[in-house]
Every structure is written in structure tokens, then in C-alpha cells.
Amino acid sequence: MKIGIVCPYSWDVPGGVQFHIRDLAEHLIGLGHEVSVLAPADDDTPLPPYVVSAGRAVPVPYNGSVARLNFGFLSAARVRRWLHDGTFDVIHIHEPASPSLGLLSCWAAHGPIVATFHTSNPRSRAMIAAYPILQPALEKISARIAVSEYARRTLVEHLGGDAVVIPNGVDVDFFARAEPNPEWAGTTLGFIGRIDEPRKGLPVLMAAFPKIAEACPDVRLLVAGRGDEEEAVATLPPELRAKVTFLGMVSDEDKARLLRSVDVYVAPNTGGESFGIILVEALSAGATVLASDLDAFAQVLDQGAAGELFANEDPDALAAAAIGLLRDPDRRTALAVHGSAHVRRFDWSTVGADILAVYETVTMGAAAVATDERVPLRTRLGLTRDPGA
Structure with missing residues (x-):
């Protein structure tokens, strides 16, 4: 399977989301899948061979921390080029509601999209205010994952829909x-x-x-x-x-x-x-x-x-x-x-299998569209729409 993963935060400033994406990519590569990760990074930063830089990120205060995000015309162009060159079977976007590569990728991508929500913020006024802007992009998502019940609750209360809970993985x-x-x-x-x-x-x-x-x-x-x-x-x-x-x-x-x-x-x-x-x-x-x-x-x-x-x-x-x-x-x-x-x-042998099951389900749904065959997707995946409909 050809898998494209989108990291919203700067690859050169370590954090939990970046570590999760790194370990997921390496786990999937170890299983024989072809994986490419698009992430913000300084152009002179040494990157693993599976990571593609989308350009430098800028620090933005967010959720009690400082997130280094990437957004703008140059970033959007790099996103489109990465998607065009990758011809991925599935796109896995992390934090699609953040003003960074995740949202840009959601706007630009076609085909099966899986989104993982990491944020737990029960009083996010910014997320509520941004919902009209986010809605068209979020409607393109085929399946949603939340890393915990608290991330799922934030998603449900602010953006609607639902998600399957699959925790972060660890070796x-x-x-x-x-x-x-x-x-x-x-x-x-x-x-x-x-x-x-x-x-x-x-x-x-x-x-x-x-x-x-x-x-x-x-x-x-x-x-x-x-x-x-x-x-x-x-x-x-x-x-x-x-x-x-x-x-x-x-x-x-x-x-x-x-x-x-x-x-x-x-x-x-x-x-x-x-x-x-x-x-x-x-x-x-x-x-x-x-x-x-x-x-x-x-x-x-x-x-x-x-x-x-x-x-x-x-x-x-x-x-x-x-x-x-x-x-x-x-x-x-x-x-x-x-x-x-x-x-x-929480071992990757379990977490990775659960994520792959989501990938396989949404790609089966996309294939069903092409052959006009109805394949019902599991409601526990938090689908916003049935790709077989």
C-alpha cells in the first residue's frame, strides 16, 4: 500500500505527535508498505529518507504550548506537488483542524483520507469559530481516529461527527x-x-x-x-x-x-x-x-x-x-x-494493526465507488460519509 502521512508540526522540534508519526511510518515501512511523510522542516535539516520537507515552520501559541506550524502559498504548492507525485492509496492527515499542513492537505487531497485528532481542549473558542472554514475540508475525511477518549470528546463537541479511539503507539x-x-x-x-x-x-x-x-x-x-x-x-x-x-x-x-x-x-x-x-x-x-x-x-x-x-x-x-x-x-x-x-x-503490533484496518476499510470503500459496488463501512470509524454511497 502507498501511504502518505501529513505531520502538522515542525519535524526539527521534537514532540509527541512527531514521534507518533515517525514511529508509525517506520512500523509501516517495516511491514513492507511504501510511506512518505510530509512535514514542516528547515530546508537544511537532515531528514529520514521517507520525510519530505514542506518548508520552514513558524511558532504559534496553541493549547498552552507553542506549536511550530506551516501555512501559506509556498506550503500549499508543496502539498499539491507531494500529493501529485505520491499517487497514494490513502492519505493519513494528523490534526486536520490545525492551521498547518493538515488543513492544506485536506483541502487539496482526493481519494481516501484518514484523519487523526490528537488535541484535547474542551474549551477551544478558536476551533468553534473556525468551524465554518473547516467544514468543507473535514467533510472530505473518510474515517476519523482520536488518540484518546478526551481527544474524541473534543472532536465531537467542537466539530461534530465521531471517531474510533486508537491510542498512540510505542515500541x-x-x-x-x-x-x-x-x-x-x-x-x-x-x-x-x-x-x-x-x-x-x-x-x-x-x-x-x-x-x-x-x-x-x-x-x-x-x-x-x-x-x-x-x-x-x-x-x-x-x-x-x-x-x-x-x-x-x-x-x-x-x-x-x-x-x-x-x-x-x-x-x-x-x-x-x-x-x-x-x-x-x-x-x-x-x-x-x-x-x-x-x-x-x-x-x-x-x-x-x-x-x-x-x-x-x-x-x-x-x-x-x-x-x-x-x-x-x-x-x-x-x-x-x-x-x-x-x-x-499500546505496542505498535496492536496499534499499527488497528490503523491498518482503518486504511484497508476506507480503500475498500473507494474501490467500491469505482466499481459501483456498495461496501458499508463500519460506523465505529467515525465516518462523515459512506464512500460507497
């Missing part, structure tokens, strides 16, 4: 077989995320850290991600700053080793999360996970059976939970064992 074995780094061992907490993005929650963790350090004097905090490191520890007493080690941006291999090494992985995110791919990666590595009780995080952590939850944006609750876990190795082991079993449902 579970990649994380499970990583070797711990002895230098990161000990009484260790871990955090991975953009340091200067408030919704990732590092300030909440920093506010909790003095109480954790008082109860567990040997504790260390490892922080991986880009941002202002001095500003991140500015609220800590000077004597505690040495207990925080900043690793900067880390490779996938070092991320896996970090998650295999820490006693507790902390996800103090404060909102705007529709899934929580880092939680799945941590569970895959066998880490004990402590996360804020966002709805999406609670779902990934099996409502607290696969990881500990604490009250969102409450440093005292975070501190109490972290201290309890650091002092109770049996509890950590029990959570890790449950998490390692629970996380298998």
Missing part, C-alpha cells in the same frame, strides 16, 4: 530492553519534557522537591529537555540545586536508559494532554510512574493501578506521593509489574 520492547545507566542509579526521580513550558509541570515538581529532599536526603532529580536550566531551579534553596542534574536534550536511547534507571518517573503536567506518550514509554521501561490526575493520564495508568496519581497542580500532594513511593520498594515493584503488563496494549 515497548525498545524501552524494556534498555540498559540502566549506573550513574543515574540511587534514590532518583526523573522528569522529561520542555523545561520552560509551564503545562509540562516542572515548576510544580520544583515546588515539591524541598519536602521530598527533607524526607529522603539522598534523593536526586534528573531533568531531560530543553529550556532555561538556571530559571528552572531559581525557586530552590541553593543547597538543593546540586541535587538537580540537567541532561539537556537526550537521544531515544538515553531516554530509554533514563526511564530504566530512575526509581520514580514524575509527570506533573498541568493540562492540555490528550494522551501521555511519555507515561507509556516509562511503563514500557518498567519505571514506577507518578503522575498528575489528569483524565488522560488516569486512563493511561489504568485509573491508578499501573501508576500513582496525585492531585493536579498540588506540590504537597506530589511530595507526599513521591516520599511514599521512595520509601516503599514493594509498592514500586507492584506498580511496575502491573504497568509492564498493561502497557502491551
